[in-house]
Amino acid sequence: MKKIIIISVILLTNFLSSAQNIPVINPIPSKKQVDWQALEYYGFIHFNMNTFTNLEWGEGQENPNNFNPTNLDCNQWARIAKNSGMKGLILTVKHHDGFALYPSKYTKHTVAKSNWKNGKGDVVKDLSQACKKYGIKFGIYLSPWDRNHPDYGTDKYNLVYAAMQKELLTNYGPIFEFWYDGANGEGPNGKKQIYNWPLFNNTVLKYQPNAIQFSDSGPDIRWVGNERGFAYDKTWSPINRDEIYPGFPKFDLYRNGQQNGSHWVSPEVDVSIRPGWYYHADQDLKVKSPDSLLKIYVASVGRNANLLLNIPVDRRGLIHPNDSISMMGFKHLRDKSLVNLLTKNDQISTSSNYVGHPNSGLIDKSSKTFWAANDADQIPRISIKLQESKLMNAVLIQEPIFMGQRIIQFKVLLTDENGTKEEIICQTIGNKRIVPFKQKKIKNIEIEFLKSKGQVLISNVEVLNLISTRNEPLYQ
Numbered sequence: 001m002k003k004i005i006i007i008s009v010i011l012l013t014n015f016l017s018s019a020q021n022i023p024v025i026n027p028i029p030s031k032k033q034v035d036w037q038a039l040e041y042y043g044f045i046h047f048n049m050n051t052f053t054n055l056e057w058g059e060g061q062e063n064p065n066n067f068n069p070t071n072l073d074c075n076q077w078a079r080i081a082k083n084s085g086m087k088g089l090i091l092t093v094k095h096h097d098g099f100a101l102y103p104s105k106y107t108k109h110t111v112a113k114s115n116w117k118n119g120k121g122d123v124v125k126d127l128s129q130a131c132k133k134y135g136i137k138f139g140i141y142l143s144p145w146d147r148n149h150p151d152y153g154t155d156k157y158n159l160v161y162a163a164m165q166k167e168l169l170t171n172y173g174p175i176f177e178f179w180y181d182g183a184n185g186e187g188p189n190g191k192k193q194i195y196n197w198p199l200f201n202n203t204v205l206k207y208q209p210n211a212i213q214f215s216d217s218g219p220d221i222r223w224v225g226n227e228r229g230f231a232y233d234k235t236w237s238p239i240n241r242d243e244i245y246p247g248f249p250k251f252d253l254y255r256n257g258q259q260n261g262s263h264w265v266s267p268e269v270d271v272s273i274r275p276g277w278y279y280h281a282d283q284d285l286k287v288k289s290p291d292s293l294l295k296i297y298v299a300s301v302g303r304n305a306n307l308l309l310n311i312p313v314d315r316r317g318l319i320h321p322n323d324s325i326s327m328m329g330f331k332h333l334r335d336k337s338l339v340n341l342l343t344k345n346d347q348i349s350t351s352s353n354y355v356g357h358p359n360s361g362l363i364d365k366s367s368k369t370f371w372a373a374n375d376a377d378q379i380p381r382i383s384i385k386l387q388e389s390k391l392m393n394a395v396l397i398q399e400p401i402f403m404g405q406r407i408i409q410f411k412v413l414l415t416d417e418n419g420t421k422e423e424i425i426c427q428t429i430g431n432k433r434i435v436p437f438k439q440k441k442i443k444n445i446e447i448e449f450l451k452s453k454g455q456v457l458i459s460n461v462e463v464l465n466l467i468s469t470r471n472e473p474l475y476q
Contacts, residue, residue: 022354022372025404025454027238027264033220034402036177036212037266037431038367040301042088042137043081044270045127047313049099050278058097060147060188064113067099072116072317074123078130080319081311084327085334088137088176090308091127093168095141096183098148106163109148128172139177140168144195144246145184153191162196162203169207178204180215182223182247197245215246218265224305225255229271229296231303232256234427237266237405259408259453266431269300272310273323279312287322290329291468294337297330298394298466302434304405333467340462341390351381354455362461370400370459373449380456384445384463389417391465393439397447398460399429408451412437415444425450429458436466 029037050058052066081089094100101123103112112119124140131138144161151157169175180200186192201219204211212220218241224231236257244254257267273293274283288296293309300307311327314320342348342363350359350371357372362382373380395412399405407429414422414437426435445463449456 022357022403022455022457024402025406027262028404029237029264029266029401030220032210032212033264033266036221037306037401039087039137039176039306040432041086041297041307041309042090042139043086044141044272044308044310045077045089045091045313046095046272046277046279046310047123047317048092048095048101048278049097050095051313051315054280056276056278058095058099058147060097060109062097062099064099064109064111065115067111067114068116069315069317072123072126074126074130075133076318077127077311077313078134078136080324080327082134082136083331084324085331086136086309088139089127089131090139090141090177090179091124092141092143093124094143094146094164096143096145096147096181096185098146100164102167104164104167106160106167107146107149124168124172132173137176138173139179140175141179141181142168143181143183144193144200145181145187147185147187150188152187153189153193157187157193158196158199162199165200165203166207169204169211175208175211177212177214177221178208180213180246182216184247195246214268216248216251217241217244217246218263220265221268221306222265223251224267224269224300225251227271229269229307230299231267231269231305233303235267235304235430236261236428237264237304237401237430239263239265241265267305268308269296269305270308270310271296271300272312273326274312277310277312279314279320281314284320284322287320287326290326290333293326293330294333294466294468297334298434298436301432302396302436304428304430304432337464337466337468339464340396341392341465342384342461342463343387345387347383347385347387348461349383349385351379351383352377357457362458365460367398367400367459370403370457373456375455377456380449380452382447382458382461384447384461386443386445389441389443390463391439391441392463394434394436394464394466395445395447396460396462396464397429397433397435397458398431400457400459401431403457404453405430406453406455406457407449408453409449411448411450413446413448414440414442417441417443434464439465
């Protein structure tokens, strides 16, 4: 009897040990960072003085009366954004030339000095209300560089910028993202500014603590390192944040993030639907196609980043039909492409299952549950046997990022209907990884996790058939 009791105690102890909470791998994201990553796709609106001077970067001495949209309709912007699947819009409230789209008390170079609406207009107010009307989020771009303000290049300008932040953060409702540009050139007095980044960051935290702040170094999210529409095969959310700053000259060394980075600062992919960021009539026929936008989505959202797609509003104050047609075509492709082809009749097995985290967590459509491999499992594996071969060209994998980013390297092994095998070796996963391949009928899929920081945890697996005119991935 005593022997049975001892064995029972040992078994109970082992069970409790295996069922205890799995330790996180630091750093981990805050709740607002997790919520931001779930947005995946939202829009940039570049519309400002440059729209009317046909420039990308203005000089700062433009006549305010140049700004004169004939039919500005922020409801149109928000409606198109909503219908195309965007979760929000970020407005260029002030670009490097210093012209502000609202009547600020801290600069004379604003819409209040223009003839538009007799100086009574406020684009920020119009768009914030439109976003609220259509149920999407509203964000602010406010360039720290100012080629017009007389105080630029002095300590006083930092206070001016912070005061403008306060105006924007307290008068226009909730702000989901505050976007800092890293550009820093000379002002009207020939001086460059030494930016007080702690002041700027703390101003946002004070007035809108739930807002995500973007710059090269965060503090919450960061630049991906290019403006061409893609993240990288190796894309870590952790990064040594304190080693860099906005405008950091050697940012290429940090663009992939860092496997053992000190802070969680996920990347955002910013890219324009046209060659330029601002509207230029000669680019009306150079709008990216829906097919190209889908490839960008796969290479951005599908590589542990969020996608910020810029829409250059034209001189009327409207999104051009060519842009809206492409945006809606992109939405149509996503609706048809991002459909999980797995069914209840397909068999999913795993090399091991940690107590309390079975492989059912891979397909339950919940981001809060996940499959966990046993600690002793040297090469954890997910095996998918399809009841019948299916035409596909991508596998989607997600980690539960609230537990930290873990996967260093993994392998996808495909077996087609004829028994031919294809092996694809990839680096990181993170929030979402889409692994594209040439379209074919697949019978079996195996995903092997070759290297990991700690226990392997996977929250979701899907197989997709991306609908497009080209079956090869846009970025290798």
